Amino acid sequence: MKGPLEAILQDAGVWRGIDPSTTHAGLCCPSGWPRLDAALAGGGWPLGTLIELLLPTHGLGELRLLLPALCQLVVIAPGSDPRWLVWVSPPHEPYPPALAQSGLNPGGLLRIEAPLPADRLWAVEQVLRSGSAAAVLCWIDAVDDRWLRRLKLAAQGQSVLLIAFRPSARRGTTSPASLRIELMPTTEGLDLDVLKARGRAPTRVAHVFGT
Amino acid sequence: MRARARSRRTIGLRGDEALTLDLFAPLETTAAVTVRTLAPPESRQSPRPLPLWLAVSFPMLPVVALSDPDSVQAVIEGPPGQQRLVALSAAAESLGLRRDLSRTAAEIRVPTLTWCERRPELEARALEARARAAFALTSFVSLEPPDTLLLEIRGSLRLFGGLEALIERALAALGTARIPATYAVAPTVRAALWLVRGQPGVRVESLAALPGVLARLPLSVTDFDATVRSTCERLGLSTIGELVRLPRAGIARRLSPAVPRWLDEAFGREAQPRRRHVLAVRFTEALALPAESTSTVALWPWCTRLLQAQERFLVQRDAAITQCRLRLHHRSGQPPTMLTLERSLPSARAQEWLALLEERLGRLDLCAPVVAVALRSGAVSPAVPLEEGLDLSGRDGRAASARLLDRLRARLGEEAVQGMCLIPAHCPESAFRRVRPTWPSAAAVSDALPCTPRPLWLLSAPQALLLRGTRPWYGGPLQVLSGPERIESGWWSGQGIARDYYIACAPTGARLWIYRERVATPQAGWFLHGVFA
16 A cells, blocks of 8 residues: 555655655744744745745735844844845835834845836846845736746745745635745734645634734 | 174164164163164165067068958069069968069069058058967067067066967967967067067077177168168178177267167167057957848847957956947948946956846847947956855855846846935935945944834825715725824925825725825825835
């Protein structure tokens, strides 16, 4: 009985939801939200891979959710070079005074405007390949599966937080992302629906933070 | 006795001797201060190394400089009727022709002789091209028109592994495999020039050996003018050695005052300044395409050639550029298409420029077929020696970041890539500015930050909100969470604002930054200005 199962698991197309070998693999960055950290395998956002955040609309607290992690990532380790915090085609202007209030240095922000989806993905790939970014936030909608896979590969092996914001309508599509989370605003705050997580079963995180 | 010796030593600061001053110390103590006196300049300075000149002469340059050298056997020069052969191809020489033969005599010997008038401007260009190549071996190259180059090689001997290796390399760099050349090495310019004419292949490295070698040279190799030479002939002088033996004053009086001076220069008794050949500052080159091109893909090899030529040009000068301009010429009447390539860090490498060009050419729509491509480099700056850095991971942060930004700009445009900086201003939309990014700066966060919360998203322009009754509406009634925060600013500039800002909650759960315009204008009302994302 063991033979056929092993053969199936060897198949590259098979993804194991709970894989003990990958549970602690890879770098992680604490998200700063204890309820979310508890639901993620490494105790935080996985680095060097693709994370997909699905949103019904912009401005639900998606940046607030990421800010603690971003602040940690842009801190310059002694002896290493500073790295960019890259925004690829954000829906609105990231407002530097507010980011500075949260502890992010506006001098480290890099905003890239690419109206065409192909350019946008190309820009993200270039940023990842250069290795000069600490975090990449990109807003993409309809995109070929292969492109997402390319981005995931480009991020591999680096301590970079790669977040793709996509509309909730894409919830049903397949995605190579290692972590997929849908953001659900409630009257009290924000709930997270973890659709796919490396090394953990899908779960729902209620009330990550209040309004 | 001892004190006297000491005082003599302290006074007698002489030459570069080091002496010991035991200030404030009893004579027996060994604690001492060592003082090295300032030596007089001539004794301290190491003697200026004797220059060593490599003269390379191209006797066939008049032939090879022509646009089609293969079809010409001889190049002639002179007024009609007195034309003489100045250079011969190898084929013509094998037919028994010699230089200085008159054209008529040559045509009698070889009736099928093909000849061509001398073209000094082509020769000058050909010599200049060889001078450029010579810069690979030394930084001091001097031209001796019409056909000789002088290279100062003393400083390069060690780098290239000795005289033999250097000469071999120089001859290879100057293309002597294709064009016959002669050379000579001597410690003075004039001796090198005379030797390359009279005794090619000779190497004289020291001044001491020079008189013996020069003495055997015939006077015909010197630069003396015709009257001096004919006088020498009448006096029965045929070699330099015979001339040198004569009294100096007599030579000056009977031949020319210049002759003793030239001899002094040749033997190294007097310095002979040389003009250093200076290379062009910018690279400019154009290539005519063999056929009109309608696709940018077909332009690629030509652009590559130009950029590689530019790389060679820059490497010879130890220089790099941050900008270059490619010009695509169309058929007459059409203005040329210009492509300006820019990098944040200077580079000479064709590979780096091709990466940028790839982005530009790939997105270019040609308005007309291209007939020629021209490249002109921007201002030249000294090369940055270690662009890649010594980091063994092969990733120097600054260079990688600059390369990324250049590439993004090349494809998406200058405006598409932006950094941010804070401005201490009260008006929300003036509190930051977009800047040209260079490097993630760790600038201290300004202490002039607003003390009340600001939204993470700012709308590029405030969006007017609908009103239902007196309450603002955005997909539903907005519920005010906090406020007002009054911001009044800029009245002195004529673009003042007077607003009351509130934080409101939309029915979707989004927290919004809205304001009420307090100025009684037609635009008065409620506006959405930001989102607390």
